[in-house]
Every structure is written in structure tokens, then in C-alpha cells.
Amino acid sequence: MQTLNDFSRSRIALEPNGTLIAVIEMSLSSWLVAGILPGVERQPLKKLAVDESALLKLLQRWREEAEKAGRRIERIAVAFEAGRDGFWLARWLKARSIEAHVIHAASVAVSREHRRAKTDRLDTALLKRAFLGWLRGERDHCKMVAIPTIKDEDAKRPNRERENLVSEQSRIINRMKATLIRLGIRGFNPKLKRAAGRLKIYARPGRTNTTEHAG
Numbered sequence: 001m002q003t004l005n006d007f008s009r010s011r012i013a014l015e016p017n018g019t020l021i022a023v024i025e026m027s028l029s030s031w032l033v034a035g036i037l038p039g040v041e042r043q044p045l046k047k048l049a050v051d052e053s054a055l056l057k058l059l060q061r062w063r064e065e066a067e068k069a070g071r072r073i074e075r076i077a078v079a080f081e082a083g084r085d086g087f088w089l090a091r092w093l094k095a096r097s098i099e100a101h102v103i104h105a106a107s108v109a110v111s112r113e114h115r116r117a118k119t120d121r122l123d124t125a126l127l128k129r130a131f132l133g134w135l136r137g138e139r140d141h142c143k144m145v146a147i148p149t150i151k152d153e154d155a156k157r158p159n160r161e162r163e164n165l166v167s168e169q170s171r172i173i174n175r176m177k178a179t180l181i182r183l184g185i186r187g188f189n190p191k192l193k194r195a196a197g198r199l200k201i202y203a204r205p206g207r208t209n210t211t212e213h214a215g
Contacts, residue, residue: 007143014135020063020073021135023127024055024080031055034124035062036132039069045124052092059098079131081105082145090147100147103130107143 021036031048033055044062048054063073078093079101090100108130133141176190185199192198 009137009139010135014137015074017071018074020059020066020076021128021132022059022076022078023124023131024078025123025127026080026083026085032124033058034128036128037062037066038071038073039066052089056096075099077101077135079103079127081127087147087153091150101144102147103127104143104145
């Protein structure tokens, strides 16, 4: 079993009769899990609450179902798109001997027809096809992203927080400038240390609101 994610295709030969495959379509309130079970004709689809323990029980139940059909499951491979949930679930599954992969969302090709008729069921079908192609070692189905450790994620947090704060500062300043322009005040710099005092000068009766004292 691989310890690191490959990107463009799997480096492990796929044994279809011994591999249980599952993909997860995630939302804030629920997970939609679709499976491919060796020896089982139906392809199950199960909606779960956001609960990793319930997911593990579902995978174990599907494993038992495949084994009852005469297939010995040696590998369980699970994939889901990278999103707001981050990588915690992949780490959690790997710690329980479940092979977990995180798909780069932009790497899954979506036809215009599917974009017009977007549903969770369609999304899981697309993810299954993309993940199955990746597991077979075929290129151009999807790409995986590396799953960082908690330590790696913590190391990136200060930079991410700074980027978020800088972005928020820019958004607030632009809103302030837009408001001032609606009042006829142009070229004023809200970031000045004594901006409030200078703004009073701009607001004096009879003053022409130009950029000459923008500071």
C-alpha cells in the first residue's frame, strides 16, 4: 500500500476483484458516498451525516457484502475532492488502514451538459469514473494532491492568516474609498495615521474635495 499520493495516476496495479472503491461528495451538512463493490452488481449510494465513524462502518459493511459475494477484499480505496474540509479525513482514514486520496477539483473534466444538470448523484458518478481511471494507471482522468501532515499544515498557517488579513484589509479600504467617492471625496487615503482628522478638513463647508491633500 502506498504511503504517499501519486499525482497523475496510481503506481499500484489495480486488482478489481480485491479492491473496494468509494468516492465521497462532501457538503457542509452531509456526505454522499458511492461505492464499487467486487462481485456485487449494484453500485451502492448512501447519504450520511458528517460523521467519520459512520463512514467507516459503511465501508466495513460494504466489505462484508463483497466478501459474502465471494470476493476477498485486500484493499479499500477512498477518494474525495479537495475542499473546505481540508485533509483531516484522509489522515483519519489512513490511520485506520484505509487508502485515502484527495482529488484536485479542477482536474476532473466536467462536460457542459453536466454543468447544466449538476446534482450530487452526477457528481459521484463523475468522481467514480475519474477515480477508477486513476487507479487503473490511466492518465488524464484526475490528479491527486499531496496530503500534508498536521505539522506541515500548522507551518503554513501564519502565511495563510497573513494573506487573509491583507485581503480583508484591502477589501475594507476599497469599501471606504467607494463610500467617500459617493460623497465627492476623491483621492483620500484611509490608511493615514490621522485619517479621521484630515477627513474633517475635507468635510468643511466650502472646501473643494480634490486630491491635493490626499496625503
